[in-house]
Amino acid sequence: MRHRLGGFLTAALLTLTCFGVPASATVDTGQVVRTPSGLLRGSIAERTRLFQGIPFAAPPVGAARWRPPDAADRWTGIRDATKPGARCAQDAGQGTPVSTEEDCLYLNVTTPRTPPRHRPLPVLVWLHSGGFISGSGADQHVERLAAAGRMIIVTPNYRLGVFAYFGHPTLAGSGGFGLQDQQAALRWVRTHIAAFGGDPGNVTLGGSSAGAMTACAHLTSPTAAGLFHRLLMQSGGCSQTWPANGIYPGQPPGATWIPSAEVASAGVSLAVARGCRDPASAVDCLRQVPAKDLLYDEVASALPGPGYGNDVLPVDPAQALRDGRFHRVPVLTGTTRDEGRHFAAVLWPQPITPQRYQETLVESFGDHAPRVLARYSIEAFGSAGLAWATVLGDRVWTCTALSGMRSLARHTRVYAYEFADRAAPPFTEFPADIPSGAYHTSEVAYLIDVEGFRPELSPEQRRLATTMTRQWAGFVAGGTPNGHGLPQWPAFTFPATPEKTLSLDTGPGGVHTVDDLAQRHNCAFWSTIPA
Structure with a gap:
């Protein structure tokens, strides 16, 4: 009887998909949910539901490389959400798989298996670690915390390395594209998370290491206002500095956040090294370079990290903290x-x-x-x-x-x-x-x-x-x-x-x-x- 009933529900869903689901209809069978972008079919485990590979922004490819993320397109039918999306372009230097994929702005949603009956669940958006150059949201297996903690956890990808933090004097947003991706994921949560049983008015932003550093940056970002309500930082923050050799041998002294002028200067060096010498067309010229060639370019590999002096981070986050210019939300933070x-x-x-x-x-x-x-x-x-x-x-x-x-x-x-x-x-x-x-x-x-x-x-x-x-x-x-x-x-x-x-x-x-x-x-x- 159970198998016949399951087959009946599947057939009914396919019929609704083919002939259109009324806008007022609520579709949540546990495995299939209706979101503002379309229907999703995830997977159900003993204690959780998992929806993977959900596009939260348009692919930042071609002419969209080094541009702010655009909204993702809606889809028709039931989108398969049982597999993660591609990880953003990265090499294997941090022990993670190699990827040359720029179409990577996908996220995953993990919920307790039993949907909430009386009130929506709190939400944690967890930013992966990886030194700003590696990792993916799908590497974070958050089922234990989601189930035991009765929360919904969202794990997004975001652009890394040269694709995230490239800058040039002619390029708006220099040094901040990875941070823009994270804010796009937070905006997706605001409009979509209710479909999974989550509360868009109760969102915590968190992460560890590089994920904690970028989470802290959003605390000082004017464009992140209202996108989260608490902050969770593990082994990272806004105020990190280091002397020479502070993390690896030969590293120059520095800090996490880089002035935009320095980011742009490094970008000019990359453009010249790749033969894109005309400043007016240098960025468009670099957009023609295949991802794999940029990924393994020595000059690109030496580019600085996240930059400030752009719309996302107008000032150094460390200075913003010292000046008290940050969103007033509760914070849980620590180190080992x-x-x-x-x-x-x-x-x-x-x-x-x-x-x-x-x-x-x-x-x-x-x-x-x-x-x-x-x-x-x-x-x-x-x-x-x-x-x-x-x-x-x-x-x-x-x-x-x-x-x-x-x-x-x-x-x-x-x-x-x-x-x-x-x-x-x-x-x-x-x-x-x-x-x-x-x-x-x-x-x-x-x-x-x-x-x-x-x-x-x-x-x-x-x-x-x-x-x-x-x-x-x-x-x-x-x-x-x-x-x-x-x-x-x-x-x-x-x-x-x-x-x-x-x-x-x-x-x-x-x-x-x-x-x-x-x-x-x-x-x-x-x-x-x-x-």
Whole structure:
């Protein structure tokens, strides 16, 4: 009987598709939903529904390369939404599959299997990581969080690398096309998410690493006003800066956000290198270059990251935070205890010898290198590699994040955490002298699964994951991670002291409030070392 009924419903849907569905009709059989753009057929799992490969903007190809995203076309019939769309053009440098596809502006929607009966569900738009050059929304397997947290999660693609952050003196929007894509996805959510049972008036924007950085940028973007109502940032933010060698060997000193003049200058260099020498036609000339040729172009690979000084980011987001010029929404943000171990272990040639460590300190801090060496001695950490990893974690990640938290807390409610489980499953083999610890983005695995990395958590870690899921869900639903039976999470306040941060760890008392984050990571010391 069940099979006959299912066949009857399928036939009925096909009949409606062929002869037209009345505009007033509601089509939601669980597997098929009606959206403002057309009907979608997704897939149903034990605890979730998943709709993949949904176009949220027109393909940015041909003459549309390096232009703001246009609205996607509607479709007729039932669109198959059981497979993800193409990932945006990227090479395999971050361990992700190669893609030369520019038709990539697709997103995925994951919902609890049981639709809401009385009121719509809160929505989380999760921006993938990947250093602005790799990754895709489909790499983020968010079923656990969507089901347990009773929320709808949207995972969009967005343009990467040269296709996202190219600039030129003649090109409007220089350096901001990837951010424009993300805002187009947020506008799609505003008009489409109700079809899936979501509340367009209750949207949290979040991400980790590069996803957190871009999420923070939208906090300061005038064109993002009203598109989200809370912000969730993990291991990233607006205020990150670094000295020379701050993330990988040979990296010049800098910051996440690049002035538009610098972005445009780099674009001129690319145009000249590709033979597009006439400034008036350089951008159109570059639009004729195949994606694969740009992807593997040495000059293109050296282009700076996201730029400000355009419509999306008129000013440096870090400065906007310091000035208090950002959207007043609640924020949940944090870092891991050992942020720098990922970078020292994965991006640096091994082993990091004592000589190389001391030479790097001189390259990075000049005349201040002896002070840094005294504070982060090889003897204190047991190896040069671990000492350098701790320098990176404290200087580049935690103390800059703390600076951003303080700027935010002057004007809005902030909940801050430090993920401290040093037994977190490593995503790759770490050198013996740099144990993985609570490495960069290690907390992500306690909330969602990432493509290629689904570790087995211990019973204690699963309990921590359950606590974190409830806290994150509470924040997404109502702006606070506090709830019945959960550890009390006080707001982070500044300039009032002490600054309360929630330490997330396993074991008895593993989740507890701390007020020594700045001391633990020597932030007062780092404030005396010039950038």
